[in-house]
Amino acid sequence: MTWDWALDGWIILAGVLSATSCALLGNYLVLRKMSLMGDAISHAVLPGLAIAFILSNSRSAWPMFMGAVIVGVFTALMIEAINRYGKVETGAAMGVVFSTLFAIGLVLIRQVADHVDLDPGCVLYGNIVQIPLDAFGGGIPPAITNLAVVLALNAAFVALLYKELKISSFDPELATTQGINASWMHYALMIMTAVTTVANFEVVGSILVIAMLIVPPVVAHLLTDRLGAMIALSLVVAISAAMGGHVLALFGPGWIGLDATANTSAMMAVVAGMLLALALLFSPHHGLIGRAYHRWALAQRIVQQDILGLLYRWHEMRPGENQPLPREHVLEAVGDGALARWAIRSLLRRCHVESRIVGGCERGLELSKEGRAAATQLIRSHRLWEVYLAKHFNLPPDHLHEPAERMEHFITDELHEQLAHDLTMPSHDPHGRSIPEPDNP
Amino acid sequence: MIVRTPPKKASSSAIAGSLQAEHDVAAPVSIHDMTVAYHRRPVLWDIDYAAPAGQLIGIVGPNGAGKSTLIKACLDLVPRASGSVRFFGNPYKKQRRQIGYVPQRESVDWDFPASALDVVTMGRYGRIPWCVPVRRKDRAKALHCLEQVGMADYATRQISKLSGGQQQRVFLARALVQEAQVYFMDEPFAGVDAATEQAIVILLRELKTQGKTCIVVHHDLQTVPEYFDHVVLLNMRIVASGPTAETFTSENLHRTYGGRLTLLDKAASAVARLGTD
Numbered sequence: 001m002t003w004d005w006a007l008d009g010w011i012i013l014a015g016v017l018s019a020t021s022c023a024l025l026g027n028y029l030v031l032r033k034m035s036l037m038g039d040a041i042s043h044a045v046l047p048g049l050a051i052a053f054i055l056s057n058s059r060s061a062w063p064m065f066m067g068a069v070i071v072g073v074f075t076a077l078m079i080e081a082i083n084r085y086g087k088v089e090t091g092a093a094m095g096v097v098f099s100t101l102f103a104i105g106l107v108l109i110r111q112v113a114d115h116v117d118l119d120p121g122c123v124l125y126g127n128i129v130q131i132p133l134d135a136f137g138g139g140i141p142p143a144i145t146n147l148a149v150v151l152a153l154n155a156a157f158v159a160l161l162y163k164e165l166k167i168s169s170f171d172p173e174l175a176t177t178q179g180i181n182a183s184w185m186h187y188a189l190m191i192m193t194a195v196t197t198v199a200n201f202e203v204v205g206s207i208l209v210i211a212m213l214i215v216p217p218v219v220a221h222l223l224t225d226r227l228g229a230m231i232a233l234s235l236v237v238a239i240s241a242a243m244g245g246h247v248l249a250l251f252g253p254g255w256i257g258l259d260a261t262a263n264t265s266a267m268m269a270v271v272a273g274m275l276l277a278l279a280l281l282f283s284p285h286h287g288l289i290g291r292a293y294h295r296w297a298l299a300q301r302i303v304q305q306d307i308l309g310l311l312y313r314w315h316e317m318r319p320g321e322n323q324p325l326p327r328e329h330v331l332e333a334v335g336d337g338a339l340a341r342w343a344i345r346s347l348l349r350r351c352h353v354e355s356r357i358v359g360g361c362e363r364g365l366e367l368s369k370e371g372r373a374a375a376t377q378l379i380r381s382h383r384l385w386e387v388y389l390a391k392h393f394n395l396p397p398d399h400l401h402e403p404a405e406r407m408e409h410f411i412t413d414e415l416h417e418q419l420a421h422d423l424t425m426p427s428h429d430p431h432g433r434s435i436p437e438p439d440n441p
Numbered sequence: 442m443i444v445r446t447p448p449k450k451a452s453s454s455a456i457a458g459s460l461q462a463e464h465d466v467a468a469p470v471s472i473h474d475m476t477v478a479y480h481r482r483p484v485l486w487d488i489d490y491a492a493p494a495g496q497l498i499g500i501v502g503p504n505g506a507g508k509s510t511l512i513k514a515c516l517d518l519v520p521r522a523s524g525s526v527r528f529f530g531n532p533y534k535k536q537r538r539q540i541g542y543v544p545q546r547e548s549v550d551w552d553f554p555a556s557a558l559d560v561v562t563m564g565r566y567g568r569i570p571w572c573v574p575v576r577r578k579d580r581a582k583a584l585h586c587l588e589q590v591g592m593a594d595y596a597t598r599q600i601s602k603l604s605g606g607q608q609q610r611v612f613l614a615r616a617l618v619q620e621a622q623v624y625f626m627d628e629p630f631a632g633v634d635a636a637t638e639q640a641i642v643i644l645l646r647e648l649k650t651q652g653k654t655c656i657v658v659h660h661d662l663q664t665v666p667e668y669f670d671h672v673v674l675l676n677m678r679i680v681a682s683g684p685t686a687e688t689f690t691s692e693n694l695h696r697t698y699g700g701r702l703t704l705l706d707k708a709a710s711a712v713a714r715l716g717t718d
Contacts, residue, residue, distance in 0.1 A: 031550075031553060031554070033550075160572040161571075161572060162574065163563075163566055163569065163574065163575055164566070164571065164572075166555075166559075166563070167563045167566050169553070170549055170550070170553045170555060170560070170563070171544065171548070171549045171563065173513070173516075173518050173542070173544055173548065174542060174544065174563060174564075174615075175566070176517075176518060177516050177517075177518065177537065177540070177542050177567075178537065178566055178567030179537050179567050180566060180567070180571075221554060224554065225554045225555075225556075225599035225601075226554050226555070226556065226559075226599075227553075227554045227555060227559075229554075230554050
């Protein structure tokens, strides 16, 4: 395939306009936990199209558009009513309403307008590649103008009513008590969603409309925790998906050796899905990789500290012997495994622990000067905590070690000082072992 | 307690006069003959109450007594089947800015992408005209109120990363920034740590010294005499109301929590049954 700006430029522009206008509203749908409203509306409008056709007896754009929008808003009202009065959760209410209306639409088309070309396939995929062909003799294709108007409307809606949408999405009751009627905001959002869905699905298909209403906001929500940033990021994701989708549709099949092109709308949705997968993996706070790393780092810290404590006690019980603890014993004590081996390597690398040959070919570990300082601090925390528990909770001495063992890794310097202060500088723990003073004052 | 003698042949203005005469017209909140029903089941019956000005008022009652509903019906958040509520003699719509509201903490989604400061600033939205963005001075006020509840250090933190007590303080700061004369608070003490509980009590007393009226739904009977000057014992009806020392008696509490099968309750359940048949 070759790239032709006169064709592909319009297609990409259509995709970008459509994706951004959907993503703008999608932020609020996702935050209000009604993400599938676009899905419901795009299916439910079918009877609207059919009735508009019957009444106007033409396939001209305006009657069809108005019919679809009216039924779209009616869908939102019905869902709300069933949700509120039928004690049915929103998802189920959506399912009931849109499947019923879709079915009515199919019946109407079969009965009254069977000879008309209302193609269900077109509803799914849209006909985005047709757009440039509609521009006779140059000029702007009409579909582009329509999409641009819808985007402008949505941008104005979100920009002007930013704080009203924000408060009515977060706390509808507070909004209402402040004179910002949350119900009216809800219906305004539903009308905008209906208009956007109807205007877009004819061009790019309902799959892309649904994907662009939901995926960019979800990706953005994974990456940020501010509403303004979320909206901005969702637009970036939408634009990337639209551009990337068309490029991939044109050239993607060629890269894997197929001699064809893929459907542009569908590929845009696929790219959006891939961006979501990336965000799931790499998002700094919620990403799987970030979380796994933090878990590993914490486990490492605990094991390393356990090893330091172990070596400290080993030296403490053999004063003057200067005998290293065999490496095998260390591994056995902290649980042999990748975690423990990595911890030993890391301690050696940071020179907290030194390795020495002890008789034969066995290797032993001992604390370095730095390691000794760190271990002293740790043991001090542990024993201070034991004294604290014994003083305030009246626990028997054999119940003190375990909680102190867990706590020692999380005692900060500040807590440390408070402990020492509260306990008026004790010199021995409840087991009678001395509490070491910090090495470097 | 309730005097209702509507003259049989009276002009409409006389009726209006008799309606208002029951309570102090200038009371911060006066509720007249209010009944609230969900579907056909009555939740609140015949509520008549005038809140004294500048007092801390506790609303106490068992689960399902309609405590939250009472607040929401006053604020036009749930429809009233009958009756009227006046704030300083005016309907709610004319007094919005004089009334602050602290909903239950569970009523919102704390994963919402907003910082503590964002949430507090929402308390100012009613004073900013439509379509006008939040102004710098509103944000400054919000920050000041966060300071008042000891949360200034957390202003930029996303709200789901706050503890329950901190979230409650954010809600209180949001009410403070409304600069209202009357505050409705729905269970502000529920599920908070001891430090936050103390902070809330101090804040309530501070509001009282400023002459504000606070109506607080409260669930911990132990602390009622310590925290509140007035108390309303509620169980679908107002069982008793008045100064805590006189009203918060074991007899009244028994009537509120214990013997649920009083004559009126029987009447209520009979009406409910009629409604569903």
